[in-house]
Amino acid sequence: MLEYECYSFSRLFLNSNLEFFFILGVNNSDNFDELWDGRNIEVIGYTVIYIDSETNEQKNFIYLIDYDNKKYDDAIKYTKKFIEQMSLSDKLSDTENFKIINTEVYSRVVSEPYKDFIKAVVKNEIPEFILDL
Template sequence: MLKHESYSFSRLFLDHNIEFFFILGINKSDNFDEFWDGRLIDVLGYAVIYNDLETNEQKNYIYLINKKNSEYDKVIKFTKLFIQQMSLSEKFSDRENFTVLKTDVDQRVVHKPYKDFIKAIIKNEIPDFT
């Protein structure tokens, strides 16, 4: 597993109660030339911000892809910081509420409709996602 010098987040989907992001790790650039900076981007997992409209609570999910030698602690730390910054909730408890899960879904390219891909990852954690 490559060491990641930074992390990035790319939004795939947004609607009235769910926001879905790719968690991306950017590796150190040791192999570069004038045309390419040598950086590779790895999909490390997925982040979901879910607003439960019935209870008016925000739930935050971090899905980590099962990979050997992964730096899960750093990925979780930076994903939590990202979600806290993205949260529109005024309640502090909503920005601190995280569920970390593992997934075997590892895809770099996703085609429309995105909902089938998202359902494969979130499974039963968000039952009313259609």
């Protein structure tokens, strides 16, 4: 079972109503030499923060890639803290609602248009027009 030493987040997409990030797990810090620090950075999921235009509420989604034998408790905890810091809303209640979903979509490299990749991850959870705003 692979555990991660720390987590990092990399933004792929931003518009006025939506932010999409990769959730990255960092591990294997002991496996290094003079040319490489030994860390493996692996995409373990995605997080989406978006403002619902009808209710004006922030919705937070955590998509975790469905690997066998992976523990995601720490990843979820740190992703929630990250979302609180990156919140698009001033309301405290908006930073406390999360929907955690498993996904089979995996990619380390995404080329434009990013919207197609985001649609594959979020499926029907977010209205399609949000990506076009």
